[in-house]
Amino acid sequence: MMERKLFTQEEPDLWAEVILPLALPQVYTYHVPKELQKAVIPGLRAEVIFGKARRYAGVIKSIIRVAPSFTTKPLIQLLDEQPLVFDHQLKLWKWMAQYYMCTEGEVMAAALPLNFKLSSETILLYNEEAGEDFTHLSDDEFVVAEALLIKKQLSIDEVQLILDASHVYPVVKKLIEKQVCIPWEKMAERYIPKKEKFVTLNPQFNNDESLEVLLNDWKGAPKQMEMLLAFLHFSKTKGEVKQTELLEKSGGTSAQLKALADKGILNV
Structure with missing residues (x-):
């Protein structure tokens, strides 16, 4: 009797379009590893690498079955068992991005609480109200909690070093849920005021x-x-006279301008 060889049909590859909490003009596509394919659905958060080594918790926008024409990085892991964001919310994010002329990533960053926006830039602050009893924590959680108790704050990179592992978001997520630590993200100063020096005539020479x-x-x-004549010309034609513009248009030097200021003729 001949034996029949049974072949199991291999699961087709899947890719996920992921919204990152950044001002990016598009969503980014990541390959879904085989072990995550049964669990992956839109609305879940996934840990991904963006750029060379930056890690972010992005929101899966959609699942695609057609291979993209470019090389993709894999999803590292899923951070939720149930969707954090639902289909109607994803549609709202898209509408808001179009209406307010921003990106879906910026809408995501504004819509989600900080607890759900873990990234390489996230700082974990020790919650003093948590006390020092960590017996209810897992081994990995206990080690990180002890380090937080001593240092009071840790970066995600430091947590990776402590655990000697790269996939630490689940541990961090549990520590936040158990209120052992509080996530904090240092915001870079986006607006730097531009300073400009103006040159004025000493008031005693304001009359003809x-x-x-x-x-x-x-x-x-x-x-x-x-330089003085150039200043008088610019002040009559333009009103305010910038120091840089006066030096450029008159062909003079800072030393000559300083000399006029020292004589009490011009103010800088």
Whole structure:
């Protein structure tokens, strides 16, 4: 009797489009490893690597079955068992991004609490109200909690070093849920005020008579005279005179401008 060889049909590859909490003009596609394919659905958070080594908790927007034409990185792991964001919310994010002319990542960053936006930049602050009894924690959670108790704060990179592992988001998630630590993200200063120096005429020369006396009695320093005349021209035609513009247009130097200021003619 001939034996029949049974072949199991291999699961087709899947890819996930992931929204990252960044101002990116598009979603990014990641390959879904075989061990995650049965659990992956839109709305779950997934740990992904963006760039060379930055890790983020992104939200899966959709699942695709057609292989993209470019190389993709794999999802590292799923962070939720049930969707954190539902289909109607994902549609709302897309509408908001179009209406307010921003990106879905920016909408995500504004919509989700900090607890759900873990990234390489996240800092874990020790929750003083948690006390020092860590007997209810798992081994990995206990080690990180002890380190937090001593240092009071840890970065995600430091947690990876402590556990000697790269996949630490599940441990961090549990510590946050158990209120052992509080996530905090240092915000970079986005707005830097631009400072500009302006040149003004000493008020004592604001009237025509005193200014005429100054010019008629001028002796020597022809370059300073050229700069002063250039200033008078710009102040009449433009009003405010920027220091950089005066130096550029007059062909003068900072030393000549300083000399006019030292003489009490111009103010810088």
